[in-house]
Amino acid sequence: MLHVENVTKIFGQTRAVDAASFSVGEPAMIGIIGRSGAGKSTFLRMMNRLTDASSGRIVFDGTDVLALKGGDKRAWQSQCAMIFQQFNLVPRMDVVSNVLHGLLNRRGTLPTLFNMWPKADIRRAIEILDRLGIAEQAGKRAEALSGGQQQRVAIARALMQDPRVILADEPIASLDPMNAQVVMDALRRIQQEDGRTVIANLHTLDTARRYCDRVIGMRDGRIVFDGVPAQLTLAAAREIYGAGAAFREQATSTAMDVPEDAPKDEAYAASLLAD
Numbered sequence: 001m002l003h004v005e006n007v008t009k010i011f012g013q014t015r016a017v018d019a020a021s022f023s024v025g026e027p028a029m030i031g032i033i034g035r036s037g038a039g040k041s042t043f044l045r046m047m048n049r050l051t052d053a054s055s056g057r058i059v060f061d062g063t064d065v066l067a068l069k070g071g072d073k074r075a076w077q078s079q080c081a082m083i084f085q086q087f088n089l090v091p092r093m094d095v096v097s098n099v100l101h102g103l104l105n106r107r108g109t110l111p112t113l114f115n116m117w118p119k120a121d122i123r124r125a126i127e128i129l130d131r132l133g134i135a136e137q138a139g140k141r142a143e144a145l146s147g148g149q150q151q152r153v154a155i156a157r158a159l160m161q162d163p164r165v166i167l168a169d170e171p172i173a174s175l176d177p178m179n180a181q182v183v184m185d186a187l188r189r190i191q192q193e194d195g196r197t198v199i200a201n202l203h204t205l206d207t208a209r210r211y212c213d214r215v216i217g218m219r220d221g222r223i224v225f226d227g228v229p230a231q232l233t234l235a236a237a238r239e240i241y242g243a244g245a246a247f248r249e250q251a252t253s254t255a256m257d258v259p260e261d262a263p264k265d266e267a268y269a270a271s272l273l274a275d
């Protein structure tokens with residue numbers, strides 16, 4: 001289904017992503033973890049063609065999506081929806097119109113500008129909101145919603161595209177733990193019920209362990225771990241986060257307690273690993 005082959009992105013002197021390779025055989029929930037600057041966002045942005053790769057191939061169902069141009073590229077972007085940490089909704093626009101904007105690629109800008117949507121599309125948008133438990137918010141301005149609700153609107157907008165793949169770039173980094181759970185539960189449910197692939201950049205090891213079928217660990221642009229959550233041992237976490245020998249398993253728990261005199265590396269890793 002998906003083959004990532006030696007994908008590399010170079011910014012000046014920086015190899016933001018360095019010969020990343022992995023394959024996905026069937027729809028799954030995949031978490032990408034790693035410290036800040038590891039290359040996680042750059043990888044997702046190459047995958048849905050927001051950024052061009054320097055070299056490599058990303059082959060989805062036999063097509064190298066990195067080579068697509070024009071309408072074919074836009075069609076892929078519609079198959080490969082993206083969700084961002086800051087939701088990227090139009091704040092003053094109502095929720096249902098924000099969701100309908102997921103069809104922008106397909107419907108063109110003119111009808112969108114005048115908010116002229118076929119009834120069937122509006123009905124579908126409300127059904128999707130209902131599925132995510134926020135149909136009653138449909139008429140409100142997006143800015144009036146909580147962060148967790150806004151992220152669910154962003155997921156609804158992505159689903160409006162009926163994508164094969166959902167890319168989520170730190171989808172819960174701006175949310176409190178309760179809203180984070182609601183959003184991760186929604187992504188997991190969509191992945192399982194619809195058979196879509198979800199690839200999510202995640203800040204915390206706990207979340208990756210809890211929700212993902214497979215975890216990919218990046219460090220300095222390279223994939224240094226690729227396995228199931230059970231294989232994510234303390235040694236693997238050290239390798240991914242670059243934490244020193246003092247890094248302890250407790251640091252991967254939500255209920256962590258880092259001593260004041262802990263080495264800097266450990267405190268840093270702990271802050272990354274906290275939910």
Ligand SMILES: Nc1ncnc2c1ncn2[C@@H]1O[C@H](COP(=O)(O)OP(=O)(O)OP(=O)(O)O)[C@@H](O)[C@H]1O
Pocket residue numbers: 011014015016017034035036037038039040041042043
């Ligand atoms: N547009 C750009 N121009 C130059 N360098 C960039 C650009 N985008 C990213 N980089 C660099 O590429 C590397 C990887 O960045 P990236 O944002 O992909 O990491 P990340 O793992 O997503 O980090 P974070 O969790 O902080 O978002 C970093 O060294 C970053 O400074």
